[in-house]
Amino acid sequence: MQTPHLIYFADAMCSWCYGFSPVIADIRKTFGRALPIQLIMGGLRPGTDTPMTDKAKTELAGHWTHVTEASGLPFDPAVLDTPGFLYDTDPAARAVVFVRRHDTELALTFLGDLQAAFYAQNTNIADPEVLARLITERDMDGQRFLDIFDTDDLKHETWRDYGTSQQAGVTGFPTLIAGPTEAGAYGVVTRGYQPGTAVVPMLEAWLSGPLN
Numbered sequence: 001m002q003t004p005h006l007i008y009f010a011d012a013m014c015s016w017c018y019g020f021s022p023v024i025a026d027i028r029k030t031f032g033r034a035l036p037i038q039l040i041m042g043g044l045r046p047g048t049d050t051p052m053t054d055k056a057k058t059e060l061a062g063h064w065t066h067v068t069e070a071s072g073l074p075f076d077p078a079v080l081d082t083p084g085f086l087y088d089t090d091p092a093a094r095a096v097v098f099v100r101r102h103d104t105e106l107a108l109t110f111l112g113d114l115q116a117a118f119y120a121q122n123t124n125i126a127d128p129e130v131l132a133r134l135i136t137e138r139d140m141d142g143q144r145f146l147d148i149f150d151t152d153d154l155k156h157e158t159w160r161d162y163g164t165s166q167q168a169g170v171t172g173f174p175t176l177i178a179g180p181t182e183a184g185a186y187g188v189v190t191r192g193y194q195p196g197t198a199v200v201p202m203l204e205a206w207l208s209g210p211l212n
Contacts, residue, residue: 002180004207005036006189009165009175010111011044012092012125015064016193018115019071020174024108026196027203035203039100039107042173043162046090052080064119070193074120082124090158091149092118095131097158098145099138110138178206 008024010017027035061077068075079085092114100107113134117123124130128149132142148154172192176199179186190199
């Protein structure tokens with residue numbers, strides 16, 4: 001039987017995934033390598049090519065208020081006023097996939113980097129040059145990322161993640177799935193945000209009980 005693990009469907013530019021980032025950190029700290037996390041990019045708004053309207057920005061900033069109320073994390077909506085800003089989630093997803101190719105554990109950490117940069121530090125992570133800088137800050141080859149950014153290979157690998165998400169029936173992020181049981185089944189831990197005080201005990205009970 002496969003080792004019990006988690007499958008995490010997320011997006012770097014999903015505000016509730018940002019809110020959920022401390023929960024992922026809690027899971028990693030609590031279980032370590034005993035409960036590996038497989039990260040799959042969900043594809044929130046890939047390929048968006050129309051700038052946001054002022055109305056959409058206002059609505060989104062209001063939505064972010066709900067996330068900070070639930071999670072306590074800071075938000076800076078000023079990033080939405082970046083000249084020419086497109087809420088295209090595909091570049092950031094490609095960056096996470098690039099990092100994941102080299103280090104699956106680091107990909108989870110890097111996802112958190114991107115979320116904090118975008119939501120709290122007024123950083124446009126839809127810009128490949130910005131993504132390359134953030135990759136370099138994690139001691140990886142940011143220039144290599146730029147070199148392959150527009151290749152079919154990286155695009156297709158990223159979009160395969162989106163396809164996997166759709167085939168799994170994931171309709172929102174974050175979604176966390178655990179498995180397999182002794183029967184080979186997987187179950188949903190959470191669809192949407194839940195605090196670590198709810199998620200971590202649930203996983204502890206699952207691992208300490210019969211996997212059935």
